[in-house]
Amino acid sequence: MPNLILPSKLTRVMVLALILILFPWPVFTQGTASAPEAPPYQWPRSHNxxxxxxxxxxxxxxxxxxxxxxxxxxxxxxxxxxxxxxxxxxxxxxxxxxxxxxxxxxxxxxxxxxxxxxxxxxxxxxxxxxxxxxxxxxxxxxxxxxxxxxxxxxxxxxxxxxxxxxxxxxxxxxxxxxxxxxxxxxxxxxxxxxxxxxxxxxxxxxxxxxxxxxxxxxxxxxxxxxxxxxxxxFAEVRDQFKNTPVISYVYRDQVENARRSFAKLGPMVAFFSEQLGYDYPYAKYAQITVRGFPGGLENISATTMGDTFVYDQRALLDASPDGIVSHELAHQWFGDLLTCRDWGEIWLNEGFATFLANVWTEHDQGQDDYLYELLGDQQAYFQAWSRGSRRPMVVKRYDDPDAVFDTYAYARGGAVLSMLRFVLGEELFWKAIRRYVAKYANQPVETPQLVIAIEEATGQNLQWFFDEWVYKMGHPEFEIASKYDDSANTLTLTVKQTQKPDDQRPWFQSPDFFTLPVDIAITTASGERVHRVRIDAREKEFTFPV
The missing domain is CATH 2.60.40.1730 (tricorn interacting facor f3 domain)
Structure with a gap:
């Protein structure tokens, strides 16, 4: 998060540019690894x-x-x-x-x-x-x-x-x-x-x-x-959402630990149902804990997860299963009710589940915890980029289906949805998501259907957003120059995007520049004023009264 401390005759001006709570501008180099080979095309499968x-x-x-x-x-x-x-x-x-x-x-x-x-x-x-x-x-x-x-x-x-x-x-x-x-x-x-x-x-x-x-x-x-x-x-730990049973299957000697560990499962079902405007859609929701299972898997109406997510009372002081529980539950809508049509669109499953797990945290623990989880998603993306794992979120070229279950499907997918929430605003964002769920329930989906649902619900054509952030790869890197005019009491910021295309992966496109709204907070002795601006060129200048 960039901070500029600017002197003046009477006061200091601090400018905080918050880039959508996402993508600050650390610069990562490619490293010395040999050039990658182009992955094969993986077109969606035909059937007769x-x-x-x-x-x-x-x-x-x-x-x-x-x-x-x-x-x-x-x-x-x-x-x-x-x-x-x-x-x-x-x-x-x-x-x-x-x-x-x-x-x-x-x-x-x-x-x-x-x-x-x-x-x-x-x-x-x-x-x-x-x-x-x-x-x-x-x-x-x-x-x-x-x-x-x-x-x-x-x-x-x-x-x-x-x-x-x-x-x-x-x-x-x-x-x-x-x-x-x-x-x-x-x-x-x-x-x-x-x-x-x-x-x-x-x-x-x-x-x-x-x-x-x-x-x-x-x-x-x-x-x-x-x-x-x-x-x-197994023994059953039962809850309920309206008339739908919500059941955790656990070992018989773990009932009390499971009751504490999964205490929020029922409220999660209610929260997602209300937030998405679409009640949990199946006859039951079960999560079954088993030995040796690596994480969780959102099988329809019956999630399977590892037995290590049942914590005793002492462990719950330091850890919580709420992240995986909310993630797998969110998949019952995004992944099961609406399922990616092909694996190159897997972010529509995993990105949404990651985002909604973060939204549950926001609801349950507050915005600071939500932002902390979003920071983790952001850092995961930058780490992947820096080690040479680079691709758009939607791809038709990959080695095998398992290869796309990566940072771009999960962390970047969730972060881009958070950015979309910022771009549309709270009311229009959730209106769009509810439209998407209701219109495409019980269908395979692709990203263009999400774009259409957004426009139908909000009147906003966001093809530019998806072109840059979803269909192309990379992130903005900024150089910011500032100039304070004492006589006019104005601050001028020149914002220049300096990122370059990845010439080692010409089969994946990068935008010429990224378009994004940005909040500029200018704080003086008399208080803080926030200006929302739109960066829509490789270099742009903004002037603010102070």
Whole structure:
């Protein structure tokens, strides 16, 4: 945050230029690393059918850490001449493929990754067609078995999934990409002592010779990477938002610690519902704590998170799980209700969740704590930039989907939303966000849809903002010169942007200059006056009366 101390005959004038609570102008050099190679293009995936529903029936072999499954995929062809469909099915043994009514189908399995099914005839476009696939798998990704071992003999028996980005197809066949949405149901058979938590509503628990079959059903469409399952032994810590149960599943000896650790979960659901103008949209909200989970994952209606976020009373004096709890909850709107259409748009999931977690902090702890979290986002961005990690927030060129889950999706994404809040002002910003949520609920989204929603809600065309801050990369670096005129009692500031394009990454564009509103606070002996100015050129001069 720049400070200029300027002398005069009668007083000193201090000028504080607050650049949107964001992007001061430290200068970071590139370093001596070798020039990077251009990443490949990753265009959004095409598909010739629209999945309507997944019915996933599974049981497990704990000793082999394997899954025995039957998945029925109901889909609608986009064209009437569809003869073959392709599903993602990683490292599976496919035992049979048939129409849901029982007629067998020919198939071929290529590269331990793709399942091609030949239809018995061409089905009309837009008409439901259902295929049932029987298989076994020992997943190396997507599904984790937790069992006791020599170093941790008291580890619990658990199974949990983690489908983001494209790993659910290692434990059930599917279309594993975020630009398609379908409903789902999960039927999981486990031993009597275990519980199963999955997406949506618990329909039934049925006893049988193998134990119990837990039947969960999700009746709102969503992207397949958000399908989840957790198997284990848990106690419930219950809260409620209106008529919606809010449940934390924790170990039975951690109930009181969880009650304290997650005391704010219910109020968070209420706060986000009110702030976004859209009530929490699903039949329940659950967060399930499990062993060995690296952070949290916003599976629809059923977040999975590590058991290390349950703190005892002493630990809560020094730490809080509120950050991850609020972040994953925010994803139920941004990530689940509205899901990025392709991974290059992931900031629409992660940036919004980061920003809303900060907004919860502002609501719960006050503005100073909010600004401190925003400072952390800002510092994370500058550190990434200085070590040579550089890209726009929206990209079509990246090495693989996991590569874009980085500082630009999270920290810079959240900070840019905070800047957008400053540009629009409080009332118009939240009006725009509510419009965006309401208009695109239950749909895959791209950044242009956010831009359109903002204009529809506020009348403000912010294409210039998104062009510079989202579609291009970098940040402003400033040289500021000041001149005080004693006779006229005026202060003149000359603001010059000195940043240069990154010539090592010509495939990513940088703006010629950044456009941004700035508050200039001028403090004299008689008090403080704040002037809002707009920097919209590479060099600009401003004169203020003092």
């Amino acid at each position: 059918y629209d999945v309507q529903h997944y019915r996933i029936a599974v049981s497990f072999d704990w000793s082999k850490k394997s899954v025995i499954g039957e998945t029925t995929i109901t889909f609608q062809p986009f064209t009437s001449d569809l003869k073959e469909v392709e599903f993602d099915a990683g490292d599976m043994t496919i035992t049979s493929v048939k129409l849901a009514d029982g007629a067998p189908l020919q198939f071929r399995y290529e590269g331990h990754e793709k399942l091609f099914v030949t239809l018995d005839r061409a089905y009309p476009a837009g008409r439901d067609t259902a295929i049932t696939i029987n298989y076994t798998a020992t997943p190396k990704r997507g599904l984790t078995f937790i069992t006791p071992n020599e170093t941790e003999p008291d580890r619990p028996y658990q199974i949990w999934s983690a489908g983001q980005t494209e790993e659910n197809h290692y434990w059930f066949p599917c279309y594993d990409y975020p630009n398609d949405r379908a409903t789902s149901e999960m039927l999981a058979t486990v031993e009597d002592k275990y519980q199963v938590i999955s997406n949506g509503t618990l329909v039934s628990v049925t006893a049988n010779s193998a134990g119990k079959t837990w039947h969960w059903k999700m009746d709102q469409p969503f992207s397949s990477y958000l399908i989840s399952i957790v198997v284990g032994e």
